Every structure is written in structure tokens, then in C-alpha cells.
Amino acid sequence: MDFYFKKFEHRKPPEPVPHSHSRELMYQYLATCNLTLGIWYLWWRWSFALNYDALWFSLPLAFAESCAFIGSLLFTFNLWKTKDEPKREPPHKIKECVLDTEEDRPISVDVFFPSYDEEPELVKLSILDAQKVTYPYDIDINIFILDDGKRETMAELAKEMNIGYITREGNTGFKAGNLRNAMEQTYGDFVVICDADTRPFSTILEHTLGYFRDPDVAWVQTPQWFFDIPEGERLPAFLTRKFGSFSGKIGRGIEKFYGPVTLGDDPFVNDPQMFYDVIQRRRNWANASFCCGAGSIHRREAVMEAALRSYSEQIVKEQSEIEKQIRKMTKEKSVDKDVSDNLKQEIFIDTEFTPYKFHVSEDLYTSLVLHSDSERNWRSVMHPEVESKMLSPQDLQTWTVQRFKYSGGSIDIFMNDNPLFRKGMSLKQKLMYGASFWSNLSAVWNIIFLLCPIVYFLTSIAPVSAYDVTFYMHFLPFVLTAELAMMVGTWGVAGYKGKTNFLSFFPVNFKALWTVLRGKKISFPTTPKERQNGTFFKLVIPQMAVFGLSLFSLIYAWTGYSTGTYGSYSFGGLVLNTFWIINNMMAMWGMIASAFWNPKPSDDEQQESEQGKEEVEYGI
Structure with missing residues (x-):
């Protein structure tokens, strides 16, 4: 697989967004204004703006707005402030990381690479990078392949690279069971959790073990970075490649008018910077940054001690x-x-006995157990700098499997072991975890938001008492301050694609919710590391239906209004719902386009394709 990685090896991870105290104060001011205006708007909405002639329509929208506002309230609390954990010098001996010990020996670290069906060549690249990890003092680093596939080729790879190889009879508990089995057979003071495609940087231990000088730190999570995310192709180059040099001139003309247009850049919105650099990083102040698996470093004592208490x-x-x-x-x-x-x-x-909970979201579950351990008061740290690189999902099917697993696992925990009612957690921690779980229920109200403008355009029935000046006086200040607060709060990280992706995610999110409500278990599929061939039309049928209905209803309503032949639309209602439905259509279009996306061919692949065409033309 070397050929795939060579074209991405030069890429460098993004730097953490620098903290600005003045920008943080501005965000807090705007967010406070927005929440105040939101309460005012919802009070007015429920008290005076319901359409009593169409409560079947008006009540669901008011409900959806209220649920979304709760999400905004929790998200505001999450983003309230940045409080990075101060960096500390890497410890020299183990006694610098624990209490009441006379041991004066080097620190021991186990690096785990759980694997099931990944190619040995892929795992080998990860192992090679792990073997380059450096540390300023003597340290005992032991690398292990945890092979749940029981493959001879993987055992031979471990022998060839002079690292440990651990397997087991069955696959009970899947990845969590695999980690438990390894924990029983290893003895490192700290454990680095990687995926098969996680390639750690040489600095990962030097930059993170210093946090463990505080004996209450249970784990450190580092940001995940997908170094192979497609950078996209500018419109002129795309048109030239597809239709010839003349069409490239058209593309340049469009860009002179509209600005740079890039096609195929991060089609699945995989870039996790918003999650790690904004959401996770700003949970440090509440001790609520949770473990995300790959790229995390765990104190063995914490995992085992919490597991024993949970077991009891x-x-x-x-x-x-x-x-x-x-x-x-x-x-x-x-x-x-x-x-x-x-x-x-x-x-x-x-x-x-399960050090890592047998659950599809074993990392999140383990975080809950440790954060709720009131006797020990374990702490977590979100390290802001990227310390490893990983592969991103390269097709919609892989992306869907991954998102279904994440969403379903979170909803399952929310329904069956709700942290809001879990003893030992502080109110701040409960609200932070609550923000994550609440967002995974959003399919319910997102479906309402997608359908409402369609219903209005097709029936001319308004979900509010009237689209008049009073409505806009309540609605616009709330919406505008929300956008301003979001812009300032996520400054330095692109957020629009994430918001639209969140909206278009509704079919997968709803399926996950329905699966949990029916009492079915969320499966443990491994995420494919290679692109799956073909297009994935079936996966975006719901988004295509929403897009088609939105477009038809938009044309239908404006035609009726301009001709006066049908409907009783108000101009204000048409304008508002037009902006609303265009935003929905743009969100759906991004997901639809990703189903048919293919990566730009490499120079070698393009040359082979052109050579093949010539052979066909000349009958060779």
C-alpha cells in the first residue's frame, strides 16, 4: 500500500487555534445575548405565535425549535471557555507519576495496535512509525499487535519486526475484549491505544507523559488527524480534465465572478478539527473531555481500578x-x-471482568466509568496538538458504517446508562456529556426542520400565526446572534460544512435511534481502510427525496404567488422559507454528491487511462 501514502506524506497537521482571551469574552457576550433572545423568542412563540387553525403543523415546529434551543444551550456551555492543561516536563522515573512509591525505575509503556482484518502492509507502516517514537530519558516501550483475526501473516509480521503478538480464541467483546485480553498479558505503566492505521509521531510520549506527573490524570486524548483527506480540484482544472481546454476557460470565467471553486475537497466532511480543537478541547475546564480511542494514552492503574469498582x-x-x-x-x-x-x-x-466495557463505544463508556469514580476523582486531559495521523473514510458506505456505530453507541449509553443520573459526576460533567448525547437525538427535530418549508410551500399554511413584522422582530435577532456567536466561538475552524453535514446526517442518525429503541444491539463492524468501489445511490435516497421535494415545492409556491392562481402565500413567508429551503437543499446536495464522488486519478492512473483509450481507438 506504499503507493497510496506517498502522495500524502508531505502533509503537516494543522496547529491548534491560538487562544484569545478577548475573542473568548466576545463569544461569551454574544452567546449570552443569543440565549436571552432565544428564551424571549420561544416564550413568545409558544404564547402568541402558534397557528391555532393548524396545530398539527404549528406544534411540531415549536417542539423542534425548543429541542434545538436546548441543544444550543448545551453547546454554548461546552464552548464557554478554553482552559488548556499546562504542559509539564516529561517524567524521568515512574516515581514522578505515582504517589507513595519507592520504585526508582524507568517508565514502561505498552503500545497496542488492535487488528482484525486489516492488511499487514497497512499495520506495518503504523508499527514502523511507532518504533521511531523517542523520549529524552530511558524508557521501556513495548509494541504489540492485538490480532483478533488470528492470521499467520500477522504473526509473521510481528516476528519480523521484533514486536509482541497477542491473539485469543474467540472474539468476545470485539475491540474491547481484544484490549482486555492484552491488558491481562502486559504490564506497562501506561498504555497507548492505536487503531491499525494510526501512525504515531515520534513526539507522542515526550509531549503527553508530562501530564501524568499529576497522579490523578487517568488518560490523555490527542487529536485525530486524517492526513489523506482529499484537497479537491479547482473548477477550471476539473472542467479541462473532463471536457477539454475550452471548458477550462469557462471555469476560469466563473471563478473571476464567483471566486475560487473547489470540487471534491473533503466530500464526507471528515476533518475532525472542529470536534477536537473546539468541542473536546473546551471540556478540559470541566474535566469532561472523553476518550476517543485511537491516539489516547491511559494510566493502567486507573483503567484497572475503575474496572474493579465497576465490576463490583x-x-x-x-x-x-x-x-x-x-x-x-x-x-x-x-x-x-x-x-x-x-x-x-x-x-x-x-x-x-472488563477493563474496557464490552460496548460498541467502549472508549466513551470507559470515560464515564472513570469520570464518575467519586472515590478516586480521576482527571482527563485533552492535549491540543496532533500526535498521530490516520486514514479517513474514502467512500460513503464506509462513512455511513462509522457514523452509525458512533451515533448508535452514544444513544445506547444515553438510554441505558444515562450519565445525567450517574452518581459521582459533577453537574458540569453531566452537562458536557449531555451535550454529546442530546446531539445524537437531533434526527427527530431535524426531520421536522426539513419538512416544514416543504409543507408551507405546498399548502400555503403557515406554522406560525403570521409572517409579519412582529414575527421578524422576535425571530431575526435570535437567529443573527446565533450565527455571530457561532462564528466567533469557532473562529479559526471551518464550520459551515459541519453544520450542513449534521443536518443531512438525519437518515443514519434516525436509524441508529430506532435500532436502540427497538432493543437491538449496535454491531461492531470494523471500518474498511480502503475505498469501496462503485457509487452509493441507495444510501442517499432520503436526501434525494428531500432535495427533489424541496425544489418542486419552491417552484410550485413562487409560481402560485406570481400568477395568483392558487395559494394564499405572504411575501414575507415566501422569502423566509426560500432561504430556509435553499439551506436545506445545499445540505442535502453535499451528501448526495459524496455518494458519486471518485478521487482524482493519480498521474500514473491518468496516463494508463489515456493509453487505454488510444489502444481502443486504434484497435490494438
Whole structure:
């Protein structure tokens, strides 16, 4: 696979957005204004602006607006301030990282590469980079391939590269079970979690182990960076490649009028900078930055100690539930002590000890366990600088599988082990986790936001009492301050694509929600590391339906208004809903285009293609 990576090796990760105290104060001012105006708007909306002649339409929109406002409130709290953990010198000996120890030995670190069906060539590149990791002092670094595929080729690779190889009989717990199996057979003070395609930088330990001088730090998460994200192709070059040099002149003319136009740049909106540099980084002040798996460094003591406490709590909980059923059946006030002891022993035998929770979102679940450990008060750190590089999803099918897994895992935790009711967590932590989980329920109100302008255009029935001056006096200040606050709060990170992607994500998000509500488990599929061939028309049928209906209803309404032949539209209502529906269509179009996206061919591939065409033309 070397040929694929060579064209991306020169790329450098983005620097963290510099913190600006004045910009932060400006954001807090704008966000406070926006929330105040939002409360004012919703109060007026529910009290005076419902269309009582069409409550079937008006109430769902008011509900959706209220749910979205709750999300804005939580997001504002998340973005409130930046408080980076101060960097500290890398520790020399283990005694500098723990309390009450006389051990005077070098630090020991295990680097895990869980794998299932990835190509050995891909894993080899990750191992080669891991072997280049440096540290200013003596340190014991042990690298392991955790092979859940039980492949001879992977065992041979480990032997060839002189690293550890760990496998197991079954695949219980999938990645979480794989990590547990490795934890039982290794002894490092710290554990670096990587994916098969995670290529750590040489500085990863030197830049992160200093945080562990604080004995309460349980793990450090570093930003994930996809170094192979398509940079796109300028419109003139694209037209020239597709239709010849003349069309390239047309493209240059369009750019002179409109500005630079780039096609195919990050078609799946994979760039995670918004998540890591804005959302995760600004959770440090609340000790609520959660683990995201790859690129994280864990204190073994923290993981094992929290797992033991969680294990004990699980046994007590199961015993209590069973004894409650026994008392209900026997009508006794208490369960006999011998029966209770035997029951506890049976549960102890049947319950798996899991350092990493057997869950599709094992990293998030582990974060919850550690953050809610009130006896130990473990801390997490979001390190702002990129310390590794990874591969991005290169087709819509891979992207969909990955997003379904993330969304479904979060919703499953929210429904079955809600952190808002979990003991041991502070209010700030609960609100931060709540922001993440609430966003995964957004499909419910996003569907309403997508349908409302369509319904208005097709029926001319307004979801509000009237699109008049009073409406705009309440609505526009709220919306404008929201946009200004978002612009200032995410300064330095492109955000528009993320917002539209969030809206077009509704089918996957809704499917994940429906799967959890039906009591079905979210599966553990591995994310393919290579592009899947073909187009993925079926995956964007919902988005195409929304786009088509939006376009038809837009034309239908303006035709009716301009001819006066049907409908009772107001000009103000048409203008507002036109802007609304165009935004929805742009969001859908991005997802639709990604289903048919193909990467720009390399020079060698383009030359082979042209040579093939010539051979066909000359009958060779």
C-alpha cells in the first residue's frame, strides 16, 4: 500500500487555534445575548405565535425549535471557555507519576495496535512509525499487535519486526475484549491505544507523559488527524480534465465572478478539527473531555481500578435485582443469607471482568466509568496538538458504517446508562456529556426542520400565526446572534460544512435511534481502510427525496404567488422559507454528491487511462 501514502506524506497537521482571551469574552457576550433572545423568542412563540387553525403543523415546529434551543444551550456551555492543561516536563522515573512509591525505575509503556482484518502492509507502516517514537530519558516501550483475526501473516509480521503478538480464541467483546485480553498479558505503566492505521509521531510520549506527573490524570486524548483527506480540484482544472481546454476557460470565467471553486475537497466532511480543537478541547475546564480511542494514552492503574469498582457495582446491582424478584415471588421480607451468598457467588462466576466495557463505544463508556469514580476523582486531559495521523473514510458506505456505530453507541449509553443520573459526576460533567448525547437525538427535530418549508410551500399554511413584522422582530435577532456567536466561538475552524453535514446526517442518525429503541444491539463492524468501489445511490435516497421535494415545492409556491392562481402565500413567508429551503437543499446536495464522488486519478492512473483509450481507438 506504499503507493497510496506517498502522495500524502508531505502533509503537516494543522496547529491548534491560538487562544484569545478577548475573542473568548466576545463569544461569551454574544452567546449570552443569543440565549436571552432565544428564551424571549420561544416564550413568545409558544404564547402568541402558534397557528391555532393548524396545530398539527404549528406544534411540531415549536417542539423542534425548543429541542434545538436546548441543544444550543448545551453547546454554548461546552464552548464557554478554553482552559488548556499546562504542559509539564516529561517524567524521568515512574516515581514522578505515582504517589507513595519507592520504585526508582524507568517508565514502561505498552503500545497496542488492535487488528482484525486489516492488511499487514497497512499495520506495518503504523508499527514502523511507532518504533521511531523517542523520549529524552530511558524508557521501556513495548509494541504489540492485538490480532483478533488470528492470521499467520500477522504473526509473521510481528516476528519480523521484533514486536509482541497477542491473539485469543474467540472474539468476545470485539475491540474491547481484544484490549482486555492484552491488558491481562502486559504490564506497562501506561498504555497507548492505536487503531491499525494510526501512525504515531515520534513526539507522542515526550509531549503527553508530562501530564501524568499529576497522579490523578487517568488518560490523555490527542487529536485525530486524517492526513489523506482529499484537497479537491479547482473548477477550471476539473472542467479541462473532463471536457477539454475550452471548458477550462469557462471555469476560469466563473471563478473571476464567483471566486475560487473547489470540487471534491473533503466530500464526507471528515476533518475532525472542529470536534477536537473546539468541542473536546473546551471540556478540559470541566474535566469532561472523553476518550476517543485511537491516539489516547491511559494510566493502567486507573483503567484497572475503575474496572474493579465497576465490576463490583455490577455484581451488587444484579444481585439486588434478582433478590427483589425472589422476594416478590416468595412474599418474604428478606432472602435467606445462604441463598444470598450462593447467588452472589453465581453472579461473580458468570460476570465478565472488563477493563474496557464490552460496548460498541467502549472508549466513551470507559470515560464515564472513570469520570464518575467519586472515590478516586480521576482527571482527563485533552492535549491540543496532533500526535498521530490516520486514514479517513474514502467512500460513503464506509462513512455511513462509522457514523452509525458512533451515533448508535452514544444513544445506547444515553438510554441505558444515562450519565445525567450517574452518581459521582459533577453537574458540569453531566452537562458536557449531555451535550454529546442530546446531539445524537437531533434526527427527530431535524426531520421536522426539513419538512416544514416543504409543507408551507405546498399548502400555503403557515406554522406560525403570521409572517409579519412582529414575527421578524422576535425571530431575526435570535437567529443573527446565533450565527455571530457561532462564528466567533469557532473562529479559526471551518464550520459551515459541519453544520450542513449534521443536518443531512438525519437518515443514519434516525436509524441508529430506532435500532436502540427497538432493543437491538449496535454491531461492531470494523471500518474498511480502503475505498469501496462503485457509487452509493441507495444510501442517499432520503436526501434525494428531500432535495427533489424541496425544489418542486419552491417552484410550485413562487409560481402560485406570481400568477395568483392558487395559494394564499405572504411575501414575507415566501422569502423566509426560500432561504430556509435553499439551506436545506445545499445540505442535502453535499451528501448526495459524496455518494458519486471518485478521487482524482493519480498521474500514473491518468496516463494508463489515456493509453487505454488510444489502444481502443486504434484497435490494438
